[in-house]
Amino acid sequence: MNFVSKSNLIKNVSLAWPLALNAILVQSMVLVDLMLIANLGEVSVAALGLASAILAFFVGTQYALANGTQLILARAVGANDPRAMASSLVIGWLINGGLTLITSVVLLFSLDGLLNWLVDDPLVAEQACRYLQVSACMLLVSSLAQVMIAFFNGSGQTRVPLYGYLIEIPVNILISLVLIYGYLGFPELGLRGAAIGSLVAVSIRFGYLVWQLRRQGNLPIMASRKALNVSVVVAHFHEISPIAANFITLASGVMLHQMLFAQLDVYSFAAITLVMPWMQMGAQFVTSWALATSINISQFRGRHQTHLIADFVEQAVRIILLLGVALCLVFVAFGELLPIIYPRLDEQTQQALAVIAPIYILIPLVRTYNGLCGHSLRALGQSVKVLQIHFVTQWIIGIPYLALVVYFQGPLWAVFGSILLEECLKVHSFRKHLKRELALLTPLDSENNKEGEDSVSS
Structure with a gap:
């Protein structure tokens, strides 16, 4: 490995480890609520699983829009253009905050009908409704925070969002614990208390x-805000819309998966609900390497050093495959620790967890590779191709398969295995398209290579 590749991988590590801890802390918010309300019984667990699936769609939309803005910001950072950075930040706020406000209002007005349509158990629907009524307010705050996180990540300051989560998590635990069980003289609010804590x-x-953000002295936010016009906002939205559509496709697919899972008996659905946050946390932990890779690719493009990308991505793929194997081993240990983590589960729930264990252990091996390929292709400007791959595997094959298995009351392993099926179907397409895009980045002459290497070394 040459010096340039090694220095870029070291930079990737410095970006990735705060992103990895961020991912753990983000998913831990769901786990905090889940572990705190687990003693309330299977109905509360199922209600949280249903509410979390709905929230995941809206939060996924926010993340999608912010992720698109993050790549634009990373290019501006690579070009050393503070005005473009500030402009992208303000436009990100306008788009993310505006869409979240509209969707939150729609959610609140349609909540009762939606939940009654999704689940037959009125107790599950009632508790999920209480949780979502409070969480709708949280969505607006979260949308603005997501854009600021994108700014700090895109500019390489990934530790700032990490410190924010380190502040948030203990506050969430303490307030949720007090309000769920009514400690210190507060009323016992159950699941609604967990939502207020969040x-x-x-x-x-x-x-x-x-x-x-106010400490960023070289960021002309006020000047950029005054200079905005409709054409600039439209151009920004046009660039991020394929990325947003891709994430929304995945988020809505995950939500539909949870809705179909909700048609299972309460014990099987509770088992899936208990496992899913841990799966998502593990996936996000490894995805941080893919996100850091995409940020570096965007900065390479901003500095016009595209000839360095191919070797950099090749090394990143090797590392993420090793991370995938390590994550599989972690889930093997997780399966053994489940009786300790959730000691009061019904015997039927424990049996369901044993059935799905081989599937959630194998999923990271495939998902990690797909994640790196997808993020790399987006950073290379191939967001539409990534969207096509996800849409075909998820909506044309995976979800219809899952609906059929649920309708015909197939075994639990076949139902939960739809997630693994989708990931396996993506591998060939992602590999083929990434190899083709990297081949197009082959330097045309050695002089350009040397100039790029000299600039990175300096």
């Missing part, structure tokens, strides 16, 4: 990010 914690994190 709302307060996210608001505190938002205040911290605002304070950090």
Whole structure:
């Protein structure tokens, strides 16, 4: 490995480890609520699983829009253009905040009908409704915070969002614990108390990010805001829309998966609900390497050093495959620790967890590779191709398969195995398209190579 590749991988590590901890802390918010309400019984667990699936769609949309803005910001950072950075930040706020406001209002007005349509158990629907009524307010705060996180990540300051989550998590735990069980004289609110704890914690994190943003002395936010016009906003939205559509496709697919899983008996659905946050946390942990890779690719493009990308991605793929194997081993240990993590589960729930164990152990091996390929292709400007791959494997094959298995009351392993099926179907397409895009980046002459290497070394 040459010096340039090694230095770029070291830079990737410095970006990736705060992103990895961020991912753990983001998913831990769901786990905090899940572990705190697990003692309330299977109905509360199922209600949280249903509510979390709906929230995941809206949060996934926010993340999608912010992720598109993040790549634009990373290019501006590579070009050393503070005005473009500030402009992208303000436009990201307008788009993300505006869409979240509209969708939150729609969610609140249609909540009762949606939940009654999704689940037959009125107790599950009632508790999920209480949780989502509070969480709708949290979505607006989260949308603005997501754009600020994209700014710090895109500019290489990935530790700032990490510190924000380190502040948020203990606040979330303490307030949720007090309100769920009615400690210290507070009323016992159950699942609604968990939602209030999350709302307060996210608001505190938002205040911290605002304070950090004000410390960015070279960021002309006010001047960029005054210079905005409709054409600039439209151009920004046009660039991020394929990335947003891709993430929305995945998020809505995950939500539909959870809705179909909700048609199972309460014990099987509770088992899937208990496992899914851990799966998502593991996936996000490894995806941080893919996100860091995409940020570096975007910065290479901003500096016009595209000839360095192919070797950099090749090394990144090798590392993420090793991470995937390690994550599979972690899930083997997780399966053994489940009785300790959730000691009061019904015997039927424990049996369901044993059935799906081989599937959630194998999924990371495939998902990690797909994640790196997808993020790399987006950073290379192939967001539409990534969207096509996800759409075909998920909506044309995976979800219809899952619906049929659920309708005909197939075995639990066949139902849950739809996730693994989708990931396996993506591998060939991602590999083929990434290899083709990297081949197009082959340097045309050695002089350009040398100039790029000299600039990175300096």
